[in-house]
Amino acid sequence: MTTPDHQSSASRPPVPGAKDRIYRSPMALAGGVLLLVVVCWLGIDALVKGHDRAPWLALAGMILAIPLVVAFTLRPAVFANEDRLRIRNPFRMITLPWGAVSGLRSGFSNEVVAESGAKYQLWAVPVSLRARKKAARRQQRAAADAARGTTPGGRLGGLEPSGLGLGGFGLRGPETGPARADTDRVMDDLRELLERRGQAETAQGEPTVRWTYEVIAPAVAGAILLAVLLAVG
Template identity: 65%
Template sequence: MTTPDHQSPASRPVAPAARDRIYRSPMGLVGGVLVLALVVWLGCDALFRGHGRTPWLALAVLLLVVPLVAAFTLRPAVFAGEERLRVRNPFRMITLPWGELDSFRSGFSNEALATSGTKYQLWAIPVSLRARKRASHKQARAAAEAARGDRGGRRGGGLFGGGASLSAFGTPTPQAAPTGPIRAESDKIMDDLRDLHEKHGQAEHARGEVTVRWAYEILAPAVAGAVLLGVLLVTG
């Protein structure tokens, strides 16, 4: 019995598609869970143990507040794949094929700019000015320490020369300098997205149309809660 040396194209296994990279704010997730737990606890207590109009007011507040808190803390995410970038903001889901993306911009917020000129804010990747300042201080400190090590090594100061350390065999070895710039976490993520755009932006499979879908699952209960709360306040 003989076996074929080559498989036909139809019988060859299809390589699995690469999974999207997912970027979210850990602090936003933690804060959202804590706030939601507090709101639900207080709201349910008023809903089931309150009297008169209190349960209706609690229901209206829950319908209004819970979707909004979830929208701004748990919902935001950025999904980066080989074909497109998906931006899930509090009230919208934007799908941007890499070929329709012009660039990224980082200032007081991180934004994706489409070739049409429309800009979309990346809620899941917030800018932290404090983190940028801290990274800048670390970079300056590392550069100063590396410079002191170089000067000490040239002068031969100390027992084995400044900036040196003992190896496993007791011989002095110079300390390694930082391999790259120290950056804030959000800036590192933006660098990753720029690399993906540069890699896939010209690919044929990264073409398509920019689509925007509103998050009605967030808007509908929030609007219902706002209407109910308004009616209760007016008629009270």
């Protein structure tokens, strides 16, 4: 999307058509919802049926647990568009214009490295060593099939499930790209954006880091209340 030529780069408004690509962990979302259900069920049951200090302890535990569950499971996300990368981690929001990004690393965790040398972990894109091993095995099988002149399914070609509707079939050829774990493909997407947009005029600027006090404050309040209740016996 273009802007009028007479506008300077400093006065150009954000491009409304530049939509974010959003990356989140489905397993973390599912686990977070399940944990919230369990915490609320046990906490409300203690509030209603508990005696003596039990309702207060349950209330303090819920105030502490719910923000932490949300922070570590439902909250993490990575937003990427043509100009910047936004990382929503449990307790911080990091905004990095692509021009301020030095690179992206994948090891035992996925990280983005700023030009200043600061490293920020991508909580929403966790590394799965198991998924990497499965992808490596698929790649080995595909290479073996290619050497035999067959498709990855062991056929010489034809009809294979296409995923178009229930029981749908369509023409599919052998996969041409290397097998990759899902999170590794996400990192490939982000590296491609960095390579393509790192020098763009609209992708320059300084990184910003903001602590998410809306998550931290309730958890600290719950921890203090719980500690006081346990201390007074």
